[in-house]
Amino acid sequence: RLISKLNYSFNHNLDYTPNNQNKSIDLNKLTGINNETIKNLFEETINSILNEGPSNRLWNLFSESNKSRHARQSNQNFVNVSPLKVQALVQIASQSSPESRAIDAQSTIGLSVSANLAKRLEGKNFDFNAVDALAGLTASNEFCPFKTNINCNPNDRFQTFDGSCNNLQQPWLGKTNTPYKRYHKPAYDDKLNSPRSSSVLGGELPNPRAISRLIMSDNSEFDKVMSHITPFFGQFLAHDITSVAISTESSGKIVDCPCNNGNPSCMSINFPSNDNALRMSCMRFTRSSAAFSTFDCRLGHREQLNLLTSFIDGTQIYGPSTSRSNELRSFQGGQLRSSPSIVNNRQNLPHAQDGSCRGTNEQVKCFAGGEGRVNENLGLTGMHTLFLREHNRIATELSRINPQWDDERLFSEARKIVIGILQHIVYHEWLPIIIGWNTAAMFDLVPLNNKRYYNGYNPNINPSLSGEFATAAFRFGHTLIRSQIKKFDGNGRETSDALNIFDIIFRPAEAFNATNGGIDSLVLGLLNEAASKYDANVADALQNRLFEVKLGDGTVIAVDLAATNINRGRDHGIPSYNTIREKCGIKKAASFQDLSDTIKPEKVSLLASVYKHVDDIDLYPGGLSETPVNGGVVGPTFACLIANQFRDLKKGDRFYYENGPSSSAFTLDQLNEIKKVSISRVVCNNFEINMIQPNGFMQPLSSLNNAKILCNWLPQMNLSKWKE
Numbered sequence: 001r002l003i004s005k006l007n008y009s010f011n012h013n014l015d016y017t018p019n020n021q022n023k024s025i026d027l028n029k030l031t032g033i034n035n036e037t038i039k040n041l042f043e044e045t046i047n048s049i050l051n052e053g054p055s056n057r058l059w060n061l062f063s064e065s066n067k068s069r070h071a072r073q074s075n076q077n078f079v080n081v082s083p084l085k086v087q088a089l090v091q092i093a094s095q096s097s098p099e100s101r102a103i104d105a106q107s108t109i110g111l112s113v114s115a116n117l118a119k120r121l122e123g124k125n126f127d128f129n130a131v132d133a134l135a136g137l138t139a140s141n142e143f144c145p146f147k148t149n150i151n152c153n154p155n156d157r158f159q160t161f162d163g164s165c166n167n168l169q170q171p172w173l174g175k176t177n178t179p180y181k182r183y184h185k186p187a188y189d190d191k192l193n194s195p196r197s198s199s200v201l202g203g204e205l206p207n208p209r210a211i212s213r214l215i216m217s218d219n220s221e222f223d224k225v226m227s228h229i230t231p232f233f234g235q236f237l238a239h240d241i242t243s244v245a246i247s248t249e250s251s252g253k254i255v256d257c258p259c260n261n262g263n264p265s266c267m268s269i270n271f272p273s274n275d276n277a278l279r280m281s282c283m284r285f286t287r288s289s290a291a292f293s294t295f296d297c298r299l300g301h302r303e304q305l306n307l308l309t310s311f312i313d314g315t316q317i318y319g320p321s322t323s324r325s326n327e328l329r330s331f332q333g334g335q336l337r338s339s340p341s342i343v344n345n346r347q348n349l350p351h352a353q354d355g356s357c358r359g360t361n362e363q364v365k366c367f368a369g370g371e372g373r374v375n376e377n378l379g380l381t382g383m384h385t386l387f388l389r390e391h392n393r394i395a396t397e398l399s400r401i402n403p404q405w406d407d408e409r410l411f412s413e414a415r416k417i418v419i420g421i422l423q424h425i426v427y428h429e430w431l432p433i434i435i436g437w438n439t440a441a442m443f444d445l446v447p448l449n450n451k452r453y454y455n456g457y458n459p460n461i462n463p464s465l466s467g468e469f470a471t472a473a474f475r476f477g478h479t480l481i482r483s484q485i486k487k488f489d490g491n492g493r494e495t496s497d498a499l500n501i502f503d504i505i506f507r508p509a510e511a512f513n514a515t516n517g518g519i520d521s522l523v524l525g526l527l528n529e530a531a532s533k534y535d536a537n538v539a540d541a542l543q544n545r546l547f548e549v550k551l552g553d554g555t556v557i558a559v560d561l562a563a564t565n566i567n568r569g570r571d572h573g574i575p576s577y578n579t580i581r582e583k584c585g586i587k588k589a590a591s592f593q594d595l596s597d598t599i600k601p602e603k604v605s606l607l608a609s610v611y612k613h614v615d616d617i618d619l620y621p622g623g624l625s626e627t628p629v630n631g632g633v634v635g636p637t638f639a640c641l642i643a644n645q646f647r648d649l650k651k652g653d654r655f656y657y658e659n660g661p662s663s664s665a666f667t668l669d670q671l672n673e674i675k676k677v678s679i680s681r682v683v684c685n686n687f688e689i690n691m692i693q694p695n696g697f698m699q700p701l702s703s704l705n706n707a708k709i710l711c712n713w714l715p716q717m718n719l720s721k722w723k724e
């Protein structure tokens with residue numbers, strides 16, 4: 001019998017820290033390996049790169065700064081994020097920077113030193129594991145990218161753009177360009193670096209594309225409760241907290257990975273020969289770049305690098321650095337730059353210089369935002385537009401209330417309020433729908449409903465994103481996207497034919513189509529239609545046509561998002577579904593049959609038809625196959641990962657909006673006003689609309705107690721509480 005409908009008591013303490021403390025291994029005494037040995041190994045590795053010349057992707061980085069013989073990070077704010085290119089078949093993530101590339105270079109060398117040492121230790125008859133022992137060794141300061149001092153002012157009222165100094169004990173925590181953490185020990189084939197690739201029964205794991213085609217193809221089933229804006233808000237939120245750095249050349253270009261090339265940064269996926277949905281022989285895939293796993297640069301397993309601040313702090317709106325935010329500001333009245341909407345007198349996002357979108361011309365432009373993926377699809381662009389308008393609306397109102405405030409003050413206060421609104425919508429409205437109210441309450445994630453401060457801030461909690469969350473659990477949104485999006489006007493009427501999702505991916509034309517209501521009617525459409533159902537199935541456009549490009553010779557190439565997600569998990573050494581399930585406190589399955597406590601029998605059979613052993617199942621398709629938790633959208637394993645992550649993002653954030661009292665806190669009166677805001681209220685504030693459902697993340701149905709009401713009936717924040 002399915003236990004998914006019951007309430008789980010998930011494990012609450014998941015963080016995994018590599019260490020050899022309990023074994024107290026003295027490697028120096030046992031093996032003669034000391035700091036000098038390690039330093040020499042680093043030097044030797046760098047020399048061999050320099051000798052190899054430009055064919056080594058790291059050569060440039062080291063030769064530029066070869067005075068000190070190691071890659072130098074630019075400690076300054078990194079930005080000038082090069083606008084995203086739709087590089088045919090290459091993952092969208094070229095948001096690297098000199099800083100992230102330097103960390104990649106130094107960490108890659110660290111990995112090669114680790115591999116060298118592990119080899120030396122292997123075969124010797126020690127009673128410890130070679131890789132575990134490495135965690136007791138660290139790279140010396142000159143080879144460690146996280147050794148720069150960061151000075152913090154504990155009384156700053158506003159948080160930094162790069163997330164530094166949020167944690168005053170460890171100013172790096174949650175900052176841009178820092179490593180992911182893990183909820184479980186990695187599952188690399190060699191424990192260090194090689195992607196997870198082997199079945200527990202020997203032989204290879206099933207091909208990711210084969211898994212995708214067999215169990216993840218489009219089934220066009222819709223959710224009965226959730227509205228379609230819910231996943232797009234989720235993607236918008238994802239782009240606040242996570243962007244995995246992908247391996248790049250020193251120029252910043254993503255390493256190109258055509259079929260079967262031997263480049264260690266590549267993991268292209270060979271296609272099964274009978275694949276008739278997409279006639280390609282293989283799909284390009286570039287490995288994520290490497291990072292040391294700790295700030296003191298312990299040797300050991302390959303970690304990945306997060307380019308964004310992990311905090312929910314509006315990185316996707318304001319940019320990941322002061323310099324990027326300056327590019328986005330108009331420096332008048334606290335406003336963000338914008339462009340005129342073509343359908344009403346409201347604002348759209350500013351246009352980007354760069355033409356990386358499809359179908360752009362003199363009139364039709366790409367948009368710019370705080371995050372490089374803003375043009376990925378127009379639903380997402382719509383979320384960016386909503387919050388841009390809300391920021392500017394609040395700044396305008398604040399300037400009326402406090403005419404003495406200058407641009408800087410208006411901008412900073414409006415940003416602080418918008419971050420508060422964002423956090424309130426996430427914790428009060430969005431998350432309870434995704435993981436269910438019970439799980440949210442169990443993890444102390446529900447905002448207080450009386451006029452008090454929250455006192456759960458804990459500087460010892462690591463607010464970084466976990467790899468399991470970023471590569472699997474939080475990609476659950478991919479299955480909620482429908483293949484078509486309707487367009488609605490402000491009177492709740494469908495205005496034109498529905499758009500194919502394919503036609504709004506990296507293609508902004510519809511935002512410039514005045515007859516069809518521009519981007520506004522698209523956002524209103526999302527509020528009025530159901531999301532696709534939570535299951536393992538993704539829309540055909542995402543499975544077979546993502547970033548589709550026709551080459552000169554007529555061949556069509558594209559990306560399969562489901563297969564990419566599975567491959568990304570293996571690239572990161574993410575453990576199997578069964579391992580994480582057990583970690584979360586659900587009983588480990590000894591056989592496929594045992595899975596039936598969380599997965600329906602027909603889906604268990606599908607998994608059994610493609611995987612040889614229950615321990616082989618990848619986390620992503622395993623999690624998506626589960627039956628949703630009571631009152632939520634996702635299954636228990638993803639609910640556990642998401643709840644743990646959002647607990648860490650709340651308790652580990654010194655600027656969490658309910659925290660106080662302190663020099664950076666809202667007054668209780670102000671906090672009270674922020675708590676009146678809802679996603680529907682923000683839509684009403686910024687779109688031409690009179691009626692809306694009270695809970696925007698649910699469909700507007702009276703059977704759900706969520707029939708449309710007048711916007712005026714929704715509580716509104718009173719900004720006079722900010723009068724000085």
Ligand code: HEM
Nearest residue numbers: 091231232234235238242243244377470474475477478568
């Ligand atoms: C049309 C809609 C969407 C498209 C085309 C899309 C596409 C992509 C692509 C290409 C990647 C990178 C895959 C890789 O190379 O590993 C990605 C990553 C991701 N997506 Fe989506 N996505 C969409 C919607 C969503 C939604 C609705 C959510 C969540 C609710 C979401 C969450 C994520 C997350 C968390 C990642 C990992 C990001 C990182 O850490 O770098 N996506 N998506």
Ligand SMILES: [Ca+2]
Nearest residue numbers: 240309311315
């Ligand atoms: Ca952030």
